[in-house]
Amino acid sequence: MGKTFAVIGDPINHSLSPNIHSAAFRELDLDSSYIAYRIPKGELEEGIEGLKKIKIDGFNITIPHKIEMMKYLDKTDESCSLIGAVNTVSNKDGILKGYNTDMDGFLEPFKKKELNITGTKVLLIGAGGAARAIVAGFAKAKAKSITIANRTLEKANNLSEFAKKLGLDANAIRIDDVKDTAKNYDIIVNATSVGLKNEQSVISLEGIDEKTVVYDIVYMPMNTDFIKKAKEKNAIVIYGYEMLLGQAVRAFEIWHNIEAPYNAMKKALLGGF
Numbered sequence: 245m246g247k248t249f250a251v252i253g254d255p256i257n258h259s260l261s262p263n264i265h266s267a268a269f270r271e272l273d274l275d276s277s278y279i280a281y282r283i284p285k286g287e288l289e290e291g292i293e294g295l296k297k298i299k300i301d302g303f304n305i306t307i308p309h310k311i312e313m314m315k316y317l318d319k320t321d322e323s324c325s326l327i328g329a330v331n332t333v334s335n336k337d338g339i340l341k342g343y344n345t346d347m348d349g350f351l352e353p354f355k356k357k358e359l360n361i362t363g364t365k366v367l368l369i370g371a372g373g374a375a376r377a378i379v380a381g382f383a384k385a386k387a388k389s390i391t392i393a394n395r396t397l398e399k400a401n402n403l404s405e406f407a408k409k410l411g412l413d414a415n416a417i418r419i420d421d422v423k424d425t426a427k428n429y430d431i432i433v434n435a436t437s438v439g440l441k442n443e444q445s446v447i448s449l450e451g452i453d454e455k456t457v458v459y460d461i462v463y464m465p466m467n468t469d470f471i472k473k474a475k476e477k478n479a480i481v482i483y484g485y486e487m488l489l490g491q492a493v494r495a496f497e498i499w500h501n502i503e504a505p506y507n508a509m510k511k512a513l514l515g516g517f
């Protein structure tokens with residue numbers, strides 16, 4: 245019998261996940277389907293009951309449920325319990341197991357492009373849920389140090405403590421205090437939502453060069469102001485869609501236990517722009 249998958253969240257109508265996974269099913273001739281299912285904030289428990297009733301085989305979770313969903317899991321894998329947020333769930337006979345593929349999804353483009361993380365100095369802008377998975381990723385890949393810059397200093401401080409627990413040399417600053425220091429870092433990541441509405445980058449990239457890696461996790465639009473500024477400096481650019489693709493590939497492999505058709509999924513994703 246065909247398998248059924250979903251992505252849950254709110255808003256959900258612009259999600260690219262159904263396209264990406266459906267393309268993979270077509271490519272591999274799998275008799276599976278993937279739907280977008282809107283579950284508003286406060287209705288997660290009933291929503292999950294509904295998914296169990298239709299015997300969903302697995303689902304992705306996006307804003308605003310990634311943290312609350314932890315309550316409804318029967319099991320968690322290592323990344324999920326470490327990060328404290330879940331974006332992928334498998335359902336085996338009613339037993340829900342949670343994973344966090346954002347961390348490996350974030351790291352995937354570095355691997356693909358053979359870019360080194362070990363021993364690097366990182367500037368991370370943002371201290372929300374996505375930033376937490378990214379910190380865990382940098383710890384896993386053994387970066388040397390991480391400076392966390394956030395609008396709200398308290399959240400940057402909390403995330404900095406988390407980074408230290410994972411063995412990173414970490415400190416926290418306000419975004420406004422980044423000023424002209426971007427050039428002191430090997431890797432600069434925007435993990436805020438700034439750019440989604442075509443806003444200007446919250447930091448200056450003055451002084452960076454062609455060796456600096458600049459990574460924006462905002463994927464819509466593809467060319468954010470942050471990415472444009474990085475390109476002006478000939479920096480090495482990683483687009484938000486690459487992380488989106490990376491997490492989708494991992495989720496696919498968790499659910500289907502076979503290698504994901506990366507190129508077909510990438511093509512479907514880029515077709516969505």
Ligand code: ATR
Binds near residue numbers: 372373375394399438
């Ligand atoms: P996500 O799960 O996508 O990380 P989140 O947890 O709500 O979402 O985090 C959003 C991040 O974007 C936070 O770091 C937030 O900064 P605050 O902690 O100060 O709220 C940041 N952010 C959102 N809008 C911003 C803006 N206009 N300027 C600067 N930072 C902003």
